[in-house]
Amino acid sequence: MDLRPGDKRKALFRIKEALAARGHDAVMTYPAPGTQRALWLLLSLLTVLAAWLAEDGHPRRLALIVLALAWFKGVLLVEYYMGLRHAPRWLHALVQGWLAVVSSALLLSFF
Amino acid sequence: MSNATVASLPASATAAASQVRYRSQAVAKPYFIAAIGLFIGQIVFGLIIGLQYVVGDFLFPVVTFSTARMVHTNLLIVWLLFGFMGAGYYLIPEETERELHSPKLAIITFWVFLVAGALTILGYLGLPYNVLAHLTGNDLLPTMGRGYLEQPLITKVGIVLVALSFLYNLSMTLLAGRKTSISIVMLLGLWGLAIFFLFSFVNPNNLVLDKYFWWWVVHLWVEGVWELIMGAMLAFVLVKVTGVDREIIEKWLYLIIAMTLITGIVGTGHHYFWIGTPAYWQVWGSIFSALEPIPFFMMTMFAFNMVKRRRREHPNQAATLWALGTGVMSFLGAGVWGFLGTLSVVNYYTHGTQVTASHGHMAFYGAYAMVVLTMISYTMPLLRGREANSPQAQKVEKLAFWVMTLSIVAITLCLTAAGATQVLLQRLSDTPLSFMETQDRIMPIYWARWVCGISFFCGLVLYVISFFVTGKREE
Amino acid sequence: MKALVQSSAPPERRVPGDLAMWCFILAELAVFGVFFLVYAVFRWREPALFAAGQRSLDLTLPTLNTLFLLAGSAAMLAAVSRFAEGRQPAGRRALALTMLCGGGFLALKLYELVGKFARGITLSTNDFWMFYLSLTVFHFLHVVLGMVIVAAVWRLARDGRYTPDAMDGVETAAAYWHMVDLVWLVLFALVYVAR
Numbered sequence: 001m002d003l004r005p006g007d008k009r010k011a012l013f014r015i016k017e018a019l020a021a022r023g024h025d026a027v028m029t030y031p032a033p034g035t036q037r038a039l040w041l042l043l044s045l046l047t048v049l050a051a052w053l054a055e056d057g058h059p060r061r062l063a064l065i066v067l068a069l070a071w072f073k074g075v076l077l078v079e080y081y082m083g084l085r086h087a088p089r090w091l092h093a094l095v096q097g098w099l100a101v102v103s104s105a106l107l108l109s110f111f
Numbered sequence: 112m113s114n115a116t117v118a119s120l121p122a123s124a125t126a127a128a129s130q131v132r133y134r135s136q137a138v139a140k141p142y143f144i145a146a147i148g149l150f151i152g153q154i155v156f157g158l159i160i161g162l163q164y165v166v167g168d169f170l171f172p173v174v175t176f177s178t179a180r181m182v183h184t185n186l187l188i189v190w191l192l193f194g195f196m197g198a199g200y201y202l203i204p205e206e207t208e209r210e211l212h213s214p215k216l217a218i219i220t221f222w223v224f225l226v227a228g229a230l231t232i233l234g235y236l237g238l239p240y241n242v243l244a245h246l247t248g249n250d251l252l253p254t255m256g257r258g259y260l261e262q263p264l265i266t267k268v269g270i271v272l273v274a275l276s277f278l279y280n281l282s283m284t285l286l287a288g289r290k291t292s293i294s295i296v297m298l299l300g301l302w303g304l305a306i307f308f309l310f311s312f313v314n315p316n317n318l319v320l321d322k323y324f325w326w327w328v329v330h331l332w333v334e335g336v337w338e339l340i341m342g343a344m345l346a347f348v349l350v351k352v353t354g355v356d357r358e359i360i361e362k363w364l365y366l367i368i369a370m371t372l373i374t375g376i377v378g379t380g381h382h383y384f385w386i387g388t389p390a391y392w393q394v395w396g397s398i399f400s401a402l403e404p405i406p407f408f409m410m411t412m413f414a415f416n417m418v419k420r421r422r423r424e425h426p427n428q429a430a431t432l433w434a435l436g437t438g439v440m441s442f443l444g445a446g447v448w449g450f451l452g453t454l455s456v457v458n459y460y461t462h463g464t465q466v467t468a469s470h471g472h473m474a475f476y477g478a479y480a481m482v483v484l485t486m487i488s489y490t491m492p493l494l495r496g497r498e499a500n501s502p503q504a505q506k507v508e509k510l511a512f513w514v515m516t517l518s519i520v521a522i523t524l525c526l527t528a529a530g531a532t533q534v535l536l537q538r539l540s541d542t543p544l545s546f547m548e549t550q551d552r553i554m555p556i557y558w559a560r561w562v563c564g565i566s567f568f569c570g571l572v573l574y575v576i577s578f579f580v581t582g583k584r585e586e
Numbered sequence: 587m588k589a590l591v592q593s594s595a596p597p598e599r600r601v602p603g604d605l606a607m608w609c610f611i612l613a614e615l616a617v618f619g620v621f622f623l624v625y626a627v628f629r630w631r632e633p634a635l636f637a638a639g640q641r642s643l644d645l646t647l648p649t650l651n652t653l654f655l656l657a658g659s660a661a662m663l664a665a666v667s668r669f670a671e672g673r674q675p676a677g678r679r680a681l682a683l684t685m686l687c688g689g690g691f692l693a694l695k696l697y698e699l700v701g702k703f704a705r706g707i708t709l710s711t712n713d714f715w716m717f718y719l720s721l722t723v724f725h726f727l728h729v730v731l732g733m734v735i736v737a738a739v740w741r742l743a744r745d746g747r748y749t750p751d752a753m754d755g756v757e758t759a760a761a762y763w764h765m766v767d768l769v770w771l772v773l774f775a776l777v778y779v780a781r
Contacts (some may be wrong), residue, residue, distance in 0.1 A: 030667040040660035044653055047774075051649040054779045063780035070775035074768055081659050082764045083602045091601060091608060095615070099768070102619045106776055109626035366609050373613060391709050391716045394628075398620050405613065 029086050039080055043073050063110040071103035129498040131490075133204040135211035140494045141221050142197030143487045147575065149190035149228070150480070154568050156183040161561040165554055174236065181235050181261050187475065188259065189228050194483030195340055196224075196277055199301060201490050202347045203281045206297075207288025212280050220276045227269040231262055253314055257325060260311045267311055274305040292361035293343050293350070296368055300339030307331045319387035326382045333479070334378060334445075338371040338406060341441075341482045345410060345434060348489045352431050353421035363413045370406040378403050384455045385462060393455035400453045404446030407478070411438035427492060427499035429508040433485035436516060440477025448473055448523065460538045465553075466530030473523040476515075484512075484574075491578070501581060508577035514570030518563050525560040529553045603758030611765045614728070618769045621724070622776060625717045632713060639714030640781045647698050648778045651691050652770065655729075658687035659767045662736070662760045669748045669756050677748065677756070681740040684763065688733045695726055721773055725766070732766045735759045 031039065050066045053059060078099060079085045084092040131137065160179045163169045170179075204211050211217060234243045240255075247263030249255050254264050262270070278301060285294055310327040346364045350357055380396025414435050425431065448470035452461040461467065488508065492500050499505065537549045544552075601608060629636040665680030699722065702715075709716050739748075739759040748756050 030663065030670060033664075033667075036660060036663055036667070040656065043656045043660075047649060047652045047656065050775065050779050051645050054781060055645055066775050066779045070771050073771050077659065077764060077768050077771065081663050081767070082761060086599060087601055088599045094612060098612075098615050098619060099772075102622055102772060105623055106626050106772075106780075109630045110780065362606055366606055369610060370613055373617070389710050391720070394624060394716070395720065398617070398624060401620065402613075402616060405616075 029083065031080055035080075039076060043076060046073055061110075064107055067103060067107050067110065071099065071107075074099045074103070125498070129493065129496060131201075131205075131493050133210050135214040135217075136201050136204050136490075137494060138211065138214050138217040138221070139197040139201035139490060141218070142193050142200065143491060143494075145221070145225055146190045146193035146197060146483060146487070149186050149193060151571060151575070152232075153183055153186035153190060154564075154571055156180075156186065158561070158564050158568060159183075161557075161564045164557045165561060178235055178240070182232055184259055185235070185261065186232070191479050191483060193224070194479075194486065195301065195304075196221075197490075198340075198344050198347075198483065198486045199277065199281050199297060201486070201494075202297065202344070203284050203294055204288075206291045206294035206347070207285050209284060209288040212283035212287075216276055216280050220273055220280075223269070224273045227266055227273070231266045234263065235261070252312065254312055257314070257321075259329060260325070267308075270308065271305070274308065278302060278305055291357075292364055293346050296339050296346075296364055297343035300336045300341075300343060303336030303339065304332060307336060322386040323383065323388060326379055330379045330382055331375075333475075334375045334403060335371070337479060338375070339368050341437075341478055342367050342371070342406075342410065344482050344486050345414065345437060348430060348434050348485055349414065349417045351489060352425040352427060352434070353417045354423040354425075355417045355420050360413075360417060363409070363417075367406050367409045367413065370402075370409060374399050374402040374405060381453050381455075381458070384458055397454045397456075401450065403453070404442065404450050407438075407442040407446040411442045414438035425499070427489060427505070429500070429505045429512070430485060430489035432509055432512055433481060433488045436512060437477065437481040437485050440473065440481055440516060440519070442477075444470065444473030444475075444477035444519075444523070448527075460534050461530065464530040464533040464537075465526045466534065469523045469526035469530055472526065473519055476519045481516075500577070504577050504580040507573060507580050511570050511574035511577055514573060515567055516570075518567035518570055521563040522560055522567065525556050525563060529556045529560070532556070603754055603756075603761045607758045607761055611761060614765060615769070618725075618772075621721060622772060625721065625776065628713050628717065635712060636714045637781055639712070639718065640778070643718075643778055644698075645778060647694050648774055651694050652774050654687045654691040654694070655767045655770050658684045658691070659764055661687060662763050666753070666756055666760050669743075669753055670750050672750050674743065674746050674748065678740060678743050681736055681743065681756075684736055685733060685740065688729060688736070691729055692726070692733070695722065695729075699723070699726075718777060721777060725770060725773055728766050728769070732763045735762055 030036075046069055050069050053062060053065065059065065075096065078092075078095050082095065084095055156179050159170060159174065160176055160183055163171075163176045163179065200211060200217055234247070238246070240261075243263060244250075244255050247265050249264055252264055254267055255261055260267075278298075281298060281301070285298055307328055310324050313324045313327075315321045315324065342364050346360050349355065350360050376399075377395055378400035380392040381400035383392035383396055415438065418431060418435060452458050452466050452470060492498060500508065532553050533549050536544045536552060537546065661680050661683040665677045665684065668674075668677035668680055699719075702719070707715050707719070709719055736759050739755050742748075742755060
């Protein structure tokens with residue numbers, strides 16, 4: 001059976017990847033289970049907090065508080081859920097940058 | 112240049128590299144020749160109407176402006192269709208690694224299309240439009256009288272039949288052969304082209320709906336499925352001339368067409384601002400169409416990146432130049448100039464002015480004319496038995512590229528100035544002038560535009576000459 | 587030698603999943619971002635209209651929806667970590683949990699939207715409702731696509747192909763899912779809560 005050049009290259013790449021993987025502890029890239037649970041709890045609590053503020057509290061500048069909270073939650077999601085803190089800097093910057101630009105523009109619109 | 116590289120290849124490899132791989136690919140040749148012939152016709156009529164702008168009764172009443180404009184736009188579409196068909200007949204056998212399902216059908220279809228097209232143009236020129244309509248069955252199902260879709264009913268039916276024959280031929284070839292991303296995307300685009308053309312038969316009485324569906328042909332063609340065709344053709348040529356790994360090129364292609372569809376489908380809304388559809392189209396159309404330049408930007412990056420990473424010095428440098436030029440000019444014409452008028456808040460002022468025309472000319476040339484010329488540039492030498500034309504011939508071809516391209520840029524700048532004048536004097540001013548008063552002020556710009564049109568035509572003549580320049584062949 | 591590498595080398599920077607998916611994600615973020623900004627402009631111009639519209643929005647269901655998506659993301663992260671540890675069945679269970687959460691979101695969102703249509707609210711009612719419907723339906727479609735992608739990966743995982751050194755598929759699906767969640771976090775805050 002003829003191996004097309006693309007297949008051969010793919011096979012080589014797999015072997016390289018597997019060798020590289022042996023040198024790293026893959027689990028290091030993801031947060032420990034305890035951290036994962038804590039993250040989830042924190043994000044959920046912040047969500048409920050924001051909703052409660054809107055329903056009952058209704059403080060001044062509710063919009064600003066809530067949007068800032070969303071920004072913060074987003075940062076956590078990008079860092080840990082998307083795992084971009086371990087990604088190439090350009091990608092990390094682009095996504096956090098998107099969040100920053102959108103959030104600050106929205107915050108500004110409520111001033 | 113690349114004499115040394117070619118000379119170092121063994122004789123058998125050189126021989127193989129200078130021929131088409133499958134004999135049936137030869138059917139592409141008549142299609143490409145017809146395309147160039149009709150392109151010449153399109154430009155001749157472009158020069159006629161360009162002159163009629165400034166010398167209003169030029170050729171009146173033998174060839175009126177409305178008729179000549181119809182001929183100009185219809186010829187554009189038809190020559191591009193011939194180009195796409197030639198491209199399909201050439202690249203599908205090569206991608207699927209088998210002969211075309213029926214070369215005979217391809218040749219028969221060619222003549223049917225050419226004759227039908229010629230008769231239609233003669234009909235436009237020789238008969239009053241209403242007489243043509245009456246003679247060709249428009250009373251049965253009215254489909255005439257709309258911009259770019261002026262063809263008689265029987266011509267439209269003919270186009271559908273020609274398209275079906277073409278698609279049948281290519282699809283049967285693909286089904287039995289190797290499936291690649293390039294061939295799949297090409298066929299998807301071509302099927303889309305045919306399916307959306309069916310909307311030219313949809314002609315509601317309600318004027319709003321009429322215009323709504325008209326764009327399902329026009330927008331979903333040039334800002335939709337045609338971009339798939341263009342992407343596939345560009346990818347094909349880049350695979351061949353750069354030798355870059357096919358997987359990389361195909362991945363780029365999928366990304367590009369994903370962006371095309373994401374932005375272009377709802378982006379149709381930028382034609383729904385003022386035709387009587389609900390106001391939310393002004394928001395949706397603006398948002399999505401604002402992002403429509405992205406696929407064109409990606410195509411430019413794609414072309415330059417692949418050429419930069421090339422693994423061989425292909426002797427056909429002209430084809431490489433056309434490929435790179437397609438990226439740049441389509442981004443400028445379709446992307447940038449399109450963006451200029453796409454936001455509803457801007458379009459409110461620019462709608463229907465020469466700003467639109469400036470975008471239209473550069474976009475059509477930059478994207479579709481150039482990708483067809485790229486394909487022809489790459490394939491024609493092979494169809495004539497050599498890997499690339501002689502250095503002398505390529506020099507003329509490259510000169511033609513620059514003359515045509517720079518002429519279009521000049522035309523576009525003229526029309527942009529004309530359009531800006533219209534917007535300022537007729538719409539933005541506190542004391543607006545009438546349409547004709549404004550046109551009077553623009554006349555010098557229209558003269559300049561016409562001169563640039565002459566220059567473009569000279570470039571086209573040079574291009575045709577390049578096919579006949581001989582000179583030392585590379586051994 | 588493994589210990590040496592573990593203690594000193596930080597994980598090298600790599601793109602989680604397919605780069606092509608990230609290009610797609612960036613494009614989606616661009617579209618949503620522009621949509622949000624245009625919403626902001628319209629709201630800034632008609633604050634009373636938007637405030638009135640928001641007042642008529644129930645907060646309980648959308649909050650639950652946010653919790654669903656966050657749980658889905660948490661499950662997705664768990665799935666990826668488990669696959670990275672070679673724990674295939676556990677990883678698949680986490681993927682199933684993600685889909686459950688997504689399904690919950692879709693069900694609640696559908697209920698909410700049907701309720702609006704039943705009240706006669708359409709895209710043409712006013713600017714606020716136009717944005718509300720456009721944004722939520724557009725996002726809804728993306729959740730559906732996310733579910734499809736996760737379901738595909740869940741199915742493919744049956745043959746144990748997502749070993750620690752062949753994680754691309756799972757990570758790619760996770761990236762898309764997290765994007766959908768990220769967009770919702772902003773949408774929820776902007777449209778439902780910020781008043």
